[in-house]
Amino acid sequence: MTDGRERSTSELAAVDVLIVGAGPVGLTLANILGGRGLQVLIAEERDVLIDYPRGVGLDDESMRAFQGIGLSKNVEQHLIPNQILRFVNGKGELLAEMAPSQAQFGWPRRNGFVQPLVDAELLEGLGRFDTVEVCWSAPMQSMREDGDSVVVELLEGGVSREVRARYVVGCDGGKSRTRHIIGTAFDGVTSSTRWLVVDLAHDPLGSPNSYVGADPGRPYASISIAHGIRRFEFMLMDDEHDSEVDDIGFVRTLLGLHIPRPEDAEIIAYRIYTHHSRIAGEFGRGRIFIAGDAAHLMPVWQGQGYNSGVRDAVNLGWKLAAVCSGQADPDLLATYDTERRGHARA
Numbered sequence: 001m002t003d004g005r006e007r008s009t010s011e012l013a014a015v016d017v018l019i020v021g022a023g024p025v026g027l028t029l030a031n032i033l034g035g036r037g038l039q040v041l042i043a044e045e046r047d048v049l050i051d052y053p054r055g056v057g058l059d060d061e062s063m064r065a066f067q068g069i070g071l072s073k074n075v076e077q078h079l080i081p082n083q084i085l086r087f088v089n090g091k092g093e094l095l096a097e098m099a100p101s102q103a104q105f106g107w108p109r110r111n112g113f114v115q116p117l118v119d120a121e122l123l124e125g126l127g128r129f130d131t132v133e134v135c136w137s138a139p140m141q142s143m144r145e146d147g148d149s150v151v152v153e154l155l156e157g158g159v160s161r162e163v164r165a166r167y168v169v170g171c172d173g174g175k176s177r178t179r180h181i182i183g184t185a186f187d188g189v190t191s192s193t194r195w196l197v198v199d200l201a202h203d204p205l206g207s208p209n210s211y212v213g214a215d216p217g218r219p220y221a222s223i224s225i226a227h228g229i230r231r232f233e234f235m236l237m238d239d240e241h242d243s244e245v246d247d248i249g250f251v252r253t254l255l256g257l258h259i260p261r262p263e264d265a266e267i268i269a270y271r272i273y274t275h276h277s278r279i280a281g282e283f284g285r286g287r288i289f290i291a292g293d294a295a296h297l298m299p300v301w302q303g304q305g306y307n308s309g310v311r312d313a314v315n316l317g318w319k320l321a322a323v324c325s326g327q328a329d330p331d332l333l334a335t336y337d338t339e340r341r342g343h344a345r346a
């Protein structure tokens, strides 16, 4: 830490931090930085938040992070706290149960949640800060370091616009363009297994609990999340081609193995996923960092993609704020990679 300010870039920088991507990691980071008075621009290529089915398990550390940015009450309404997870065999017999009762961080350790609704709360939270702006339909095209700032090219309405930032954080997901620009590796494996993910309204099972089915016939997960939504994830067989399974009739046939009257089930959305395990060679280079899925991808089973990304935002957020306000030396930022890598890899 140092008492001196980092060399002033105010004549160059339009913002302190430019965040690429308005996913949960970029939004959490923007809330942290906004709360500390930094000038922040989020550039998001979409015109709205992602609303298709994704994360369903939020942990106690994420809740502690949301408490830190003053949004725990807003998020809490989209949770099923203390969710019990049961592993069953093909006959439905209990193999193992996860029902943690501790709350070391003041929050239940396992919470079912609805990602798009929690992400929307994080976005809403940014309205508290005059210094934070979200720029929609603005894909980041390129960036280059230029002295003590980074020049970022955004495309807005087909027109190129350059923004200067003291630091850039790519929270732009698994296919991160920021990571490509840094030029770091993204080593790991991609599973050959595909999963069909289905969200249902008005939970036809009517129970708050969740199951992982170790069923040799077709492994599945059946997860209760908030607002009466139930998530099913079905493993797809190699000979079931996307064109065959991306079909409402096929979806209802699989649902019929687990719920009564699948023809009446209210399907919110369904989507096919493949799982990846990858980690970037560097979580940052110079003034450009990557966080969340841009830096590491993990199979969804452990429910840690979202949670580990929130931890990235917390780790990097206070450090960027301390450096930009002159309370810390820029060398502090190197500890982001050191501190987060081992955890994300594990």
Ligand SMILES: Cc1cc2nc3c(=O)[nH]c(=O)nc-3n(C[C@H](O)[C@H](O)[C@H](O)COP(=O)(O)OP(=O)(O)OC[C@H]3O[C@@H](n4cnc5c(N)ncnc54)[C@H](O)[C@@H]3O)c2cc1C
Binding pocket: 020, 021, 022, 023, 024, 025, 026, 043, 044, 045, 046, 049, 050, 053, 054, 055, 056, 057, 058, 115, 138, 139, 140, 141, 171, 172, 173, 174, 176, 177, 197, 273, 291, 292, 293, 294, 300, 302, 303, 304, 305, 306, 307, 308, 309
């Ligand atoms: C089926 C499924 C279940 C899951 N379950 C869980 C779970 O239970 N628990 C858990 O912790 N995690 C879970 N995850 C993982 C979790 O959803 C992700 O880890 C999380 O969304 C990553 O957040 P992110 O902000 O890093 O990236 P994203 O949410 O992918 O956001 C990236 C954003 O960047 C934008 N973007 C990309 N490129 C550009 C560009 N060039 N310019 C501007 N914007 C750009 C994108 O449009 C997007 O809005 C699950 C995922 C899936 C698919």
